[in-house]
Amino acid sequence: MLNALSIDVEEYFQAHAYEKVIARSTWDALPGRVVTNTRRLLALLAEHNTCATFFVLGWVADRHPDLVGEIAAAGHEVGSHGYAHELVYRQSRADFTADLARSLQAIRRATGDGHPVIGYRAPGFSVTDDSLWALEVLHTYGLRYDSSVQPIAAKDGAGLRGGKHVGVSGAARFAERRGKVWEFPVSTLRLAGRNWPVAGGGYFRLLPLWVTRGAIARINGEGHPAVVYLHPWELDADEPEVPHASRLARFRHRVNLDKTEARLRRLLAAHRFAPLRDVFASQLAA
Numbered sequence: 367m368l369n370a371l372s373i374d375v376e377e378y379f380q381a382h383a384y385e386k387v388i389a390r391s392t393w394d395a396l397p398g399r400v401v402t403n404t405r406r407l408l409a410l411l412a413e414h415n416t417c418a419t420f421f422v423l424g425w426v427a428d429r430h431p432d433l434v435g436e437i438a439a440a441g442h443e444v445g446s447h448g449y450a451h452e453l454v455y456r457q458s459r460a461d462f463t464a465d466l467a468r469s470l471q472a473i474r475r476a477t478g479d480g481h482p483v484i485g486y487r488a489p490g491f492s493v494t495d496d497s498l499w500a501l502e503v504l505h506t507y508g509l510r511y512d513s514s515v516q517p518i519a520a521k522d523g524a525g526l527r528g529g530k531h532v533g534v535s536g537a538a539r540f541a542e543r544r545g546k547v548w549e550f551p552v553s554t555l556r557l558a559g560r561n562w563p564v565a566g567g568g569y570f571r572l573l574p575l576w577v578t579r580g581a582i583a584r585i586n587g588e589g590h591p592a593v594v595y596l597h598p599w600e601l602d603a604d605e606p607e608v609p610h611a612s613r614l615a616r617f618r619h620r621v622n623l624d625k626t627e628a629r630l631r632r633l634l635a636a637h638r639f640a641p642l643r644d645v646f647a648s649q650l651a652a
């Protein structure tokens with residue numbers, strides 16, 4: 367079965383684990399690593415003849431338009447990860463709308479015409495019970511799908527996210543129509559009465575690979591494609607230390623950075639992956 371692979375393209379210093387110790391105002395002064403890390407990912411995917419969806423942050427697209435052009439030219443899908451990496455539920459509807467519009471402009475400038483953006487991934491999976499209105503805004507801007515809902519109850523959304531509010535109660539674990547857009551949630555495993563978001567990010571780095579592979583096999587066994595996600599910084603074992611970051615933040619962000627690339631290679635060799643727009647083509651055509 368074809369599974370979906372998605373990459374959230376952002377700088378390591380934009381990750382929410384560091385937001386308390388790295389001020390936004392300093393982002394432009396920090397040496398960026400996203401170009402090198404994303405190119406490593408592009409090379410790795412090319413080696414395995416695999417395309418993915420790259421949800422690009424508008425901030426990155428404005429500063430590195432060539433990189434976004436390379437992603438599109440290599441046949442990958444380019445989606446939006448918003449502009450300034452603000453959590454959706456911390457924004458007003460007007461602010462969210464402005465952030466989305468700005469990201470789409472930046473991406474369009476970078477890719478040129480002929481690469482319509484139809485997918486959105488919120489920073490920190492921050493489409494929650496309180497911010498489902500965001501999906502209406504996506505539709506207004508021509509987006510066809512969202513991949514930002516974690517189908518876990520808000521009260522279960524702590525764990526690696528450091529107690530942050532994530533999840534939508536009662537959300538389906540698989541593709542579902544929500545108003546005028548499709549929701550393609552990142553994969554979860556149903557275990558002990560709870561949905562566990564095992565298929566990406568910190569979980570992919572923390573858990574042994576056989577857990578991820580077993581989860582994908584089980585999801586495929588349920589008749590559905592898995593939706594896996596990663597960030598370019600997760601392959602960067604040489605990421606600079608962030609002074610003053612808490613031990614938890616450091617652990618969440620840095621655990622097994624040196625193992626991700628080898629794991630991803632094994633995953634790409636064992637399962638078939640494609641962009642979300644292709645994996646869910648029949649839903650999007652309906």
Ligand SMILES: [Zn+2]
Pocket residue numbers: 374376447451488489490
């Ligand atoms: Zn992000």
